[in-house]
Amino acid sequence: MIQARVSFARCPHYLTQQVEEAVRRCVGLLGGPEAFVRRGQKVLIKPNVLTDASPEEGIDTHPEVVRAAIRLVKPLASVVYCGDSPSVWGEKKDIDRVYEVSGIGKVCREEGVELVAFTKPKMRGGYPLTEWLDKVDKLVNVPKFKTHGYTMLTAGVKNLFGLVVGMNKMKIHRDRPHPEDLSRALVDIYEARKPDLTVLDGIVAMEGDGPGSSGRLRLMELIAAATDAMALDMVMAVVMGLEPYEIPTNKEGMRRGFFEGGLKTVELLGEDIRFFVARDFALPKTSYLSRMPRWALNIVTALLTMKPFVRQDHCRACGLCRASCPAGACQMSGGTMVIDDQKCILCLCCQEICPHQAIGVRKNFLLRLMSGK
Numbered sequence: 001m002i003q004a005r006v007s008f009a010r011c012p013h014y015l016t017q018q019v020e021e022a023v024r025r026c027v028g029l030l031g032g033p034e035a036f037v038r039r040g041q042k043v044l045i046k047p048n049v050l051t052d053a054s055p056e057e058g059i060d061t062h063p064e065v066v067r068a069a070i071r072l073v074k075p076l077a078s079v080v081y082c083g084d085s086p087s088v089w090g091e092k093k094d095i096d097r098v099y100e101v102s103g104i105g106k107v108c109r110e111e112g113v114e115l116v117a118f119t120k121p122k123m124r125g126g127y128p129l130t131e132w133l134d135k136v137d138k139l140v141n142v143p144k145f146k147t148h149g150y151t152m153l154t155a156g157v158k159n160l161f162g163l164v165v166g167m168n169k170m171k172i173h174r175d176r177p178h179p180e181d182l183s184r185a186l187v188d189i190y191e192a193r194k195p196d197l198t199v200l201d202g203i204v205a206m207e208g209d210g211p212g213s214s215g216r217l218r219l220m221e222l223i224a225a226a227t228d229a230m231a232l233d234m235v236m237a238v239v240m241g242l243e244p245y246e247i248p249t250n251k252e253g254m255r256r257g258f259f260e261g262g263l264k265t266v267e268l269l270g271e272d273i274r275f276f277v278a279r280d281f282a283l284p285k286t287s288y289l290s291r292m293p294r295w296a297l298n299i300v301t302a303l304l305t306m307k308p309f310v311r312q313d314h315c316r317a318c319g320l321c322r323a324s325c326p327a328g329a330c331q332m333s334g335g336t337m338v339i340d341d342q343k344c345i346l347c348l349c350c351q352e353i354c355p356h357q358a359i360g361v362r363k364n365f366l367l368r369l370m371s372g373k
């Protein structure tokens with residue numbers, strides 16, 4: 001039985017009109033914006049604004065895709081907000097800087113939309129999610145298609161981690177050192193507030209060691225829309241040349257009864273998915289971690305050595321990794337950033353946030369053999 005629908009459109013550029021047409025085409029195939037937003041409702045748009053990267057760096061959701069999502073719902077909504085909880089946990093001025101550099105601040109001003117920062121939490125499903133969820137009727141999820149060193153894919157479900165307010169994200173990471181545990185938390189959050197509509201920016205995707213500056217950009221020419229964020233991720237696994245269950249959040253969702261029947265439960269619409277499938281899509285070097293069952297990981301952990309390290313020739317001592325490290329393992333020593341292996345829990349938040357590709361991952365021989373790299 002069909003449980004959700006996912007639509008695709010081809011879009012080779014981030015030109016305003018082309019992106020808007022592609023988003024409208026995708027959402028039109030799902031019934032149009034009226035199928036998701038009723039007249040007079042309040043809408044929150046949630047892009048992926050990880051860090052203060054320019055649109056060309058491909059780290060954050062591109063501002064033109066955010067613009068297209070705004071234009072889609074604004075004629076119906078009484079008010080539209082746009083917001084995220086970027087991986088800077090400083091003062092509001094730091095979050096504002098991220099919004100400006102990412103280009104999303106400018107788009108929101110031009111489209112007359114209030115940009116909000118997720119600073120106040122309210123417990124939902126056991127997690128401190130933004131209070132803005134209580135202030136709106138509808139949530140429109142606008143993720144970026146990227147790899148993730150820990151969860152393999154960041155798209156529909158992983159983008160919802162940004163609903164967690166500020167420093168709480170670090171604590172969730174710290175308390176869940178195994179990818180299976182973090183995936184459980186991500187699916188909890190997805191269940192706590194399923195987005196009403198998801199629109200994916202996959203025009204320029206990120207492969208390899210995403211989701212930060214260590215990943216590689218890849219033109220995929222892809223815009224997608226989905227009635228369900230996890231259904232989108234099931235399909236995006238196929239685009240990456242994987243089986244849906246190989247993405248840990250999909251596997252956890254299927255274990256809970258979501259899309260148990262796999263892709264047979266998702267209706268595909270629009271452009272043929274085969275146009276987008278990239279069997280050579282580069283996975284993160286650490287993807288074996290997500291795919292390895294816990295019992296196997298526990299047995300071999302003692303034999304494996306994987307250590308993040310600071311490439312001193314790239315490091316600019318900006319301190320962002322220290323601010324994002326949930327284990328307090330990134331420390332300044334003699335004017336340079338170093339990582340304390342004893343404290344490190346291998347969450348790779350430092351690699352995700354570093355804007356200068358200064359965090360590398362060192363693996364021993366056995367690990368290189370297992371991961372095929």
Ligand code: SF4
Nearest residue numbers: 315316318319321354
């Ligand atoms: S490793 Fe990266 S994030 Fe950390 S201090 Fe150096 S440049 Fe900044």
Ligand code: SF4
Nearest residue numbers: 325344345347348350
């Ligand atoms: S050093 Fe990096 S990988 Fe290790 S705990 Fe800190 S953020 Fe995570």
